[in-house]
Amino acid sequence: MRTIDRWLTSPWRRSGAAALAGALPVLAFPAPSLWWFAYVALVPWMLLARSAQTGRRAAFDGWCGGFGFMVAVHHWLLPSLHVFIFLIAGLLSVLWAPWGWLVRRFLGGTPPPGRCAAGLLVLPSAWLAVELVRSWQGLGGPWGMLGSSQWQVGPALRLASVGGVWLISFLVVAVNVAVAVLVAVRRSRVPAVAGLVAAAAAASAAWAWAPRPHPDGRVRIAVVQPGIVAGRDSPAKRFDREEELTRRLAGQRVDLVVWGESSVGYDLADRPDLARRIAALSRLTGADVLVNVDARRSDRPGIYKSSVLVGPDGPTGERYDKMRLIPFGEYIPARSVLGWVTSMGRAAAEDRRRGTEQVVMNVGHRLRVGPLVCFETAFPDMSRHLAGDGADVLLGQSSTSTFQGSWAPEQHASLAALRAAETGRPMVHATLTGVSAVYGPAGQRLGPWLGTDASTARVYEVPLAHGVTPYVRYGDWTVHAALLVLAALCAVEGGRTLRLRRTGREPLPRPARTVRESPARHGH
Structure with missing residues (x-):
């Protein structure tokens, strides 16, 4: 341990170690999908930040770790953004600087049990505040939220139905904090164990008492995935391939056929011949076809990405423009x-x-669907609003063609499991080139994924459920509670500072400690 302490005396080595520690959580996401690793992935980062000699150094450790996290989770964007991704990561990583400072504030040195117990509440709340800010779509959206790493864990999906992916993130961070205390702060192991027990109790309570979606119907939805189509005339070739695959669905009694994002590269008002071909497919299969048009509109200026429903007589008038x-x-x-x-x-x-508003579409006489386009499936609020507006099925139309061979297609497909569990509605994730996936109303996977090597059409039996989950009913209450915790912390710290100033005393600096509670001999 002393060897490590000496090695970390170099500010550059310490910064590199913090960036590497911040990148570790990426292993919990698809494609590696080491979901269990999420519960300890933050521990090295926290142990480093708590050992910082000063609060400024701890904040810098937070920034470096955030940089490593952002680059690792978004590494698949390198072909699109090149070096610009490092600039974006550097700017957004500032959000983790206060978190690093708070780690040292509550876990640094030899903290009493009460302070560690408070850290079990404050540090997860601060992490949620970071996820909230970076979830704004202008900052890149909620890709890589820590809770979304638990998309295949049944108890976690039950938690999502109660408090959304936010509640899962909170509990995952709380477990990491408890483990860090167990490792580094011997005198505070009792509150750490109590925190682990509380997390387990919360998961158990959600599993036992949260309302379960009860299937009350069933529909057959077909996903058409044409695969990679290259060349200058790729929009026309892709349409031909989608048409060919859809014809294979004749006689399979489907209720809806879903094509992926940008599946039609022409405005249907300008190309009535294409609209007639899709309408013919609707008549052949006996089902409406939901396509996605990526083209310049004829009725208004600019290029839109739009989900368009086409029936046996042509476009039905049901349209959603990506927001x-x-x-x-x-x-x-x-x-x-x-x-x-x-x-x-x-x-x-x-x-x-x-686009300006979300849309729930009527398919036939008994099915209502809520479309989302690509990036939008990462936003919990959008699917929650669609469920609240009466959607029976959530539909995500995506492409990810640019990111073949990366972890992006698997990560994107996994998000639909969270959206299904949060809303109690099944979700279909249809792509051009994979990964396509379908999930039931509890977030359970229905049938196999269509991987990036597949060019096919597949029919899924999709159970319907119409109960209202606590998350749909109460919204982002977990985030609001976290913000209240942070507001209370600010009030307490502000009052403490005022009292010290009135008495003419300055707060004494807390001595920094290493993970073995020996004085730290390094800094920035």
């Missing part, structure tokens, strides 16, 4: 300043236009 666009991928923030990014990677040459 939340991917920064740099579909628009350039402050293009007049940052437009040069388009010369370095695959950033959007022209900004897409935004």
Whole structure:
């Protein structure tokens, strides 16, 4: 341990170690999917921050760890953004600087049991505040939320139905804090064990008492995944392949056929021949076809990504225009300043236009569906609103064609499990090139994934459920509770500072300690 302490006396080595520690949680996400690792992945990062000699150094450890986390979770964007991804990560990592400072504040030195117990509440709350801020779509959206690593864990999905992915993130961080205390702060092991017991009790209570979705119907939904189509005339070739695959669904009694994002590269009003071909497919299969048009509109200026429902007589008039666009991928923030990014990677040459409201579509006489396009499936609030507005099934249309061979397709497909569990509604995630997936109303996977090597059409038996989950009913209450905890902390710290100033005393600096409670001999 002393050898490690001496090695970390170099500020550069310490910063590198913090960045590496911050990157560790990525292993809990698909494709590695080591979901259990999420419960200890933050421990090295916290042990490093608590041993910082000063609060400033601890904040810098937080920044470095956040940088490592952001680069690791978004590494698949490198082909699109190149070096620009490091600039974005560096800016967003500032959000973790206060978290690093708080780790030292509550776990640094030889903290009394009461302070460690408070840390079990404050540190997860601070982590949620970071996830809340970076979840704004203009900052990249909620990709890589820690709780989403638990998409295949039954008890965690039950927690999602109570408090959304936010509640899972809170408990995962709380477990990490408890483990860090067990490792490094011997005198506070009692509150650490109590924290672990409380986390287990919360998961058990959700498993036992949270309302379970009770299936009350069943529909057959087909996913059409054409696979990679290259070449200058790829939109036309892709349409031909989707048409061919959809024809194979004839006689399979499907209720709805779903194509992926950008499955139609032409405005259907300008190409009535394509609209007629899709309508013919609807008549052949006996089901409406939900396509996604990525094209310049004929009735208004600009390019839109739109989910369009086509029936046996042509477009039904049901249409949803994508509202939340991917920064740099579909628009350039402050293009007049940052437009040069388009010369370095695959950033959007022209900004897409935004839709104005979410839409629940009527399919036939007995099914209502809520479409989301690509990036939007990462946002818990969007699926929650669709469920509240009466959607029977959530539909995500995506592409991920640009990111073949990376971890992005698997990570994207896994998000639908969280959205299904949060809302108690089944969710279909249909893509152009994989991974496509379908989940039941409890977040359980229905049938096999369609991987990135698949070019096929598959029919899924999808159970329907219409109960209201606590998350749909009460919304982001976990986030609100976390913000109240942080507000209370600010009030307590502010009052303490005022009292010290009135008495003419300055707060004494707390001596820094290493993970074995020996004085730290390093800093920045």
